[in-house]
Amino acid sequence: MRGVVMYGPGDVRVEERETPTIVEPTDAIIRLAATCICGSDLWPWRGADDVDATPMGHEYAGVVTAIGDDVKNVRVGDFVVGSFFASDNTCEICRAGYQSRCVHGEPGAPTGAQAEFARIPLADGTLVATPGQPDADLIPSLLAASDVLGTGWFAAVAAEVGPGKTVAVVGDGAVGLLGVLAAKQLGAERIIAMSRHADRQALAREFGATDIVEERGDDGVTRIKELTDGLGAHSVIEAVGTQESMMQAIRSTRPGGHVGYVGVSHDVELPGQELFFSGVHLHGGPAPVRRFLPDLIQLIWNREIDPGKVFDLTLPLADAAEGYRAMDERRAIKVLLTVD
Amino acid sequence: MRGVVMYGPGDVRVEERETPTIVEPTDAIIRLAATCICGSDLWPWRGADDVDATPMGHEYAGVVTAIGDDVKNVRVGDFVVGSFFASDNTCEICRAGYQSRCVHGEPGAPTGAQAEFARIPLADGTLVATPGQPDADLIPSLLAASDVLGTGWFAAVAAEVGPGKTVAVVGDGAVGLLGVLAAKQLGAERIIAMSRHADRQALAREFGATDIVEERGDDGVTRIKELTDGLGAHSVIEAVGTQESMMQAIRSTRPGGHVGYVGVSHDVELPGQELFFSGVHLHGGPAPVRRFLPDLIQLIWNREIDPGKVFDLTLPLADAAEGYRAMDERRAIKVLLTVD
Numbered sequence: 001m002r003g004v005v006m007y008g009p010g011d012v013r014v015e016e017r018e019t020p021t022i023v024e025p026t027d028a029i030i031r032l033a034a035t036c037i038c039g040s041d042l043w044p045w046r047g048a049d050d051v052d053a054t055p056m057g058h059e060y061a062g063v064v065t066a067i068g069d070d071v072k073n074v075r076v077g078d079f080v081v082g083s084f085f086a087s088d089n090t091c092e093i094c095r096a097g098y099q100s101r102c103v104h105g106e107p108g109a110p111t112g113a114q115a116e117f118a119r120i121p122l123a124d125g126t127l128v129a130t131p132g133q134p135d136a137d138l139i140p141s142l143l144a145a146s147d148v149l150g151t152g153w154f155a156a157v158a159a160e161v162g163p164g165k166t167v168a169v170v171g172d173g174a175v176g177l178l179g180v181l182a183a184k185q186l187g188a189e190r191i192i193a194m195s196r197h198a199d200r201q202a203l204a205r206e207f208g209a210t211d212i213v214e215e216r217g218d219d220g221v222t223r224i225k226e227l228t229d230g231l232g233a234h235s236v237i238e239a240v241g242t243q244e245s246m247m248q249a250i251r252s253t254r255p256g257g258h259v260g261y262v263g264v265s266h267d268v269e270l271p272g273q274e275l276f277f278s279g280v281h282l283h284g285g286p287a288p289v290r291r292f293l294p295d296l297i298q299l300i301w302n303r304e305i306d307p308g309k310v311f312d313l314t315l316p317l318a319d320a321a322e323g324y325r326a327m328d329e330r331r332a333i334k335v336l337l338t339v340d
Numbered sequence: 341m342r343g344v345v346m347y348g349p350g351d352v353r354v355e356e357r358e359t360p361t362i363v364e365p366t367d368a369i370i371r372l373a374a375t376c377i378c379g380s381d382l383w384p385w386r387g388a389d390d391v392d393a394t395p396m397g398h399e400y401a402g403v404v405t406a407i408g409d410d411v412k413n414v415r416v417g418d419f420v421v422g423s424f425f426a427s428d429n430t431c432e433i434c435r436a437g438y439q440s441r442c443v444h445g446e447p448g449a450p451t452g453a454q455a456e457f458a459r460i461p462l463a464d465g466t467l468v469a470t471p472g473q474p475d476a477d478l479i480p481s482l483l484a485a486s487d488v489l490g491t492g493w494f495a496a497v498a499a500e501v502g503p504g505k506t507v508a509v510v511g512d513g514a515v516g517l518l519g520v521l522a523a524k525q526l527g528a529e530r531i532i533a534m535s536r537h538a539d540r541q542a543l544a545r546e547f548g549a550t551d552i553v554e555e556r557g558d559d560g561v562t563r564i565k566e567l568t569d570g571l572g573a574h575s576v577i578e579a580v581g582t583q584e585s586m587m588q589a590i591r592s593t594r595p596g597g598h599v600g601y602v603g604v605s606h607d608v609e610l611p612g613q614e615l616f617f618s619g620v621h622l623h624g625g626p627a628p629v630r631r632f633l634p635d636l637i638q639l640i641w642n643r644e645i646d647p648g649k650v651f652d653l654t655l656p657l658a659d660a661a662e663g664y665r666a667m668d669e670r671r672a673i674k675v676l677l678t679v680d
Contacts, residue, residue, distance in 0.1 A: 096594075098595045100595075103571070255625075256628075268616075272581075272605035272606075272608025276604065276625050279441050279625040286616070
């Protein structure tokens with residue numbers, strides 16, 4: 001099969017790779033309906049994370065083609081969506097809703113989902129079957145549910161978004177934009193998207209943003225304060241992962257408010273004393289997407305949400321490198337790769 | 341009147357100071373029934389915070405001797421307890437329960453409560469009158485409510501302590517010990533006190549601790565994991581404020597669990613990546629003691645709790661310096677200073 005491999009910063013190739021097969025009796029193999037590039041894939045592309053002939057991709061939706069002997073919850077032929085983190089969904093941590101920290105879990109599994117097929121460990125706990133075979137126009141949204149939608153949703157839940165609240169969103173990538181969508185669904189009264197790109201501002205408004213703030217850093221914080229009677233937002237979603245974005249999020253939150261942070265943390269050091277006196281709640285990390293998948297799939301199935309709109313560029317798998325470039329240069333929000 | 345003044349590290353003197361009077365129409369003056377030394381007073385005593393002929397003390401309980409023209413909620417003769425942070429208790433932040441960040445608040449007010457009298461700003465919002473004049477044996481507990489009890493209680497609430505939960509407490513000072521008491525009152529199933537001092541272990545058990553862990557740092561974390569099926573505690577109370585204690589608290593918490601931190605942060609830098617992947621909730625800061633005061637006063641009044649037991653040394657105000665030394669050398673958990 002063909003799959004995407006990264007050899008180093010800026011060096012992505014589509015190669016012939018071995019088609020995965022069942023290794024553990026709890027595995028499933030899926031044929032991807034489509035695959036995509038994640039904002040977090042840009043960290044190694046830009047040299048911030050190490051790679052060494054690394055198969056890329058951790059977002060997936062598609063049809064089960066084989067299952068191991070122990071798999072009971074999905075069958076060959078089912079259309080499934082799963083999380084980037086394989087989990088048994090039965091351990092005490094999973095049952096508490098933190099499947100991304102499952103005690104039997106496999107971080108980063110499946111790897112290499114930018115490909116025609118993928119092996120999914122712990123299939124029973126990881127995969128959720130859709131109510132039937134989806135119409136083609138639902139595929140992008142179901143693929144988004146696998147990570148960016150679930151991650152934006154978790155950020156909103158971690159930030160305790162709810163009715164009557166003012167929410168600020170730091171980061172206008174796919175996760176930030178879907179954080180806006182989640183905030184709207186969770187009943188936020190006011191949603192302030194922080195973005196200086198017209199296309200992303202437009203999508204943020206379509207997803208439910210009521211205000212746009214173009215300023216960043218401390219200027220951005222000042223604007224948020226101006227919009228919130230000097231207090232700061234009740235809930236702030238952080239979807240970048242840098243020192244600047246984390247401090248922008250913390251400083252934009254009122255005392256007693258909540259920061260939900262899901263940008264993969266890079267070179268961040270939080271100053272203890274400032275955090276202490278801020279009085280905010282801080283929660284985040286790798287999103288337990290599996291917790292939200294059944295509800296998110298249903299919302300998509302019912303066409304109540306259309307998170308697939310974050311895909312503003314579609315390319316064939318063979319052109320994956322161009323997809324990485326387009327996202328790196330912010331010419332695309334998120335790239336869908338077709339595998340037919 | 342006599343009051344405690346700190347001139348530099350290790351240099352505390354009891355001096356004649358001007359007796360406070362009404363300055364603002366929202367002020368009240370109280371005659372202290374007793375006063376005390378806080379663990380946080382040891383930071384400047386040890387040279388970690390600057391002082392310059394600074395009147396010391398922020399914990400107080402006593403009788404109102406004068407009120408400003410705008411004060412309506414307390415009267416001369418009332419016995420009152422208040423928080424170390426003066427708050428109007430009516431602003432949006434106060435109403436959300438974060439009186440320690442009141443938009444009209446006065447941090448650190450009152451200052452100089454290690455004295456015979458103190459001026460309390462924003463008396464209507466800050467002070468809570470007891471149901472009547474307290475019996476003498478209740479004075480230590482009411483004084484404890486002013487800070488250390490309210491702070492330990494807030495830490496337990498911030499750590500989402502509740503029925504069925506396992507709670508670990510980092511720090512065996514008065515706040516940590518009262519965090520144990522709070523955890524017990526809030527229904528925790530198991531309470532692990534981290535302490536290597538026999539007298540503090542005994543008081544922790546009396547307050548409700550079910551287990552004692554003597555190890556610190558990563559060894560302490562290992563012990564907590566051993567006691568919790570390898571998962572970590574659901575809720576961890578941090579009551580020290582150092583890098584080691586914060587990391588011990590975060591690492592002792594299971595993914596999805598809660599850290600409530602109230603130790604005043606000193607030279608702490610939280611590593612973003614570790615925090616991200618820990619998946620814990622983090623909340624804390626200067627405790628909004630005022631939120632809890634009515635309930636805490638009632639529990640004391642009903643003799644359901646006896647937080648005054650943290651005072652294991654009583655000295656006359658004139659011997660304040662010896663009180664500081666005793667706490668610094670850990671010969672005393674907390675020192676009560678009589679003002680008669």
